Amino acid sequence: MAELLESLENGGGKLSATSSWRSRSRLERKHHPQPGVPWKLGPEEVLFAALSARTVELARLRAGPGGDYRGALMAVELKIAVELGKLLEKTSDPIFEGLSKVAIEEAGLVCGVCHEEMEVGSHGRMMECKNTFRLHCIVKWLERKMTCPLCRYNMPIIID
Incomplete structure (x- = not known):
């Protein structure tokens, strides 16, 4: 190239x-x-x-x-x-359909996948079940399993 x-x-x-x-x-x-x-x-x-x-x-x-x-x-x-x-x-990957971008506003919030504390002021992704994770962590998780790692909520599968 x-x-x-x-x-x-x-x-x-x-x-x-x-x-x-x-x-x-x-x-x-x-x-x-x-x-x-x-x-x-x-x-x-x-x-x-x-x-x-x-x-x-x-x-x-x-x-x-x-x-x-x-x-x-x-x-x-x-x-x-x-x-x-x-x-x-603006394009949507099916993995992102059930995730909302949220600002981390409270200290002590821990990612349910990597179990590390998320920084106040950073952004995470919230599933429909209201559990919040780091973007890269939850995307990696959802590529393998379409359930919430904390409550096992089933992510809806979108078929075009």
């Missing part, structure tokens, strides 16, 4: 004159390991390459002539990651 990004940075998708044939061959074998088959990007790879090219373009515009390109690239990538996270947050 780094080689793909480097090739996009160095020539808009074309290999630069300084690129070695060996690195190009390695990239081709990675995506198309069968000998004799022409190298071709799949639909997801085309979208990724287009996104990468736009990211590089935005970073170059942000940095300006003689500016800090690496810093601008990191800032653009961070902004994209934040926006993508906001979009993905």
Whole structure:
């Protein structure tokens, strides 16, 4: 992937004159390991390459002539990651359907899975049975068992 990004940075998708044939061959074998088959990007790879090219373009515009390109690239990538996270947050995994996000407001509240105290001001997840857990703990638990670890409340199974 780094080689793909480097090739996009160095020539808009074309290999630069300084690129070695060996690195190009390695990239081709990675995506198309069968000998004799022409190298071709799949639909997801085309979208990724287009996104990468736009990211590089935005970073170059942000940095300006003689500016800090690496810093601008990191800032653009961070902004994209934040926006993508906001979009993905709205999608629902069936595990999250029965969990509510709650703020931990009282000291001494213990996660029923890991048995460690939850910090006041942090966020946890409350099941419909009103038991509260750390997010990563209850998600790991519910991936194995669809019941509350404390009261054995059965999580509803949602079938689309």
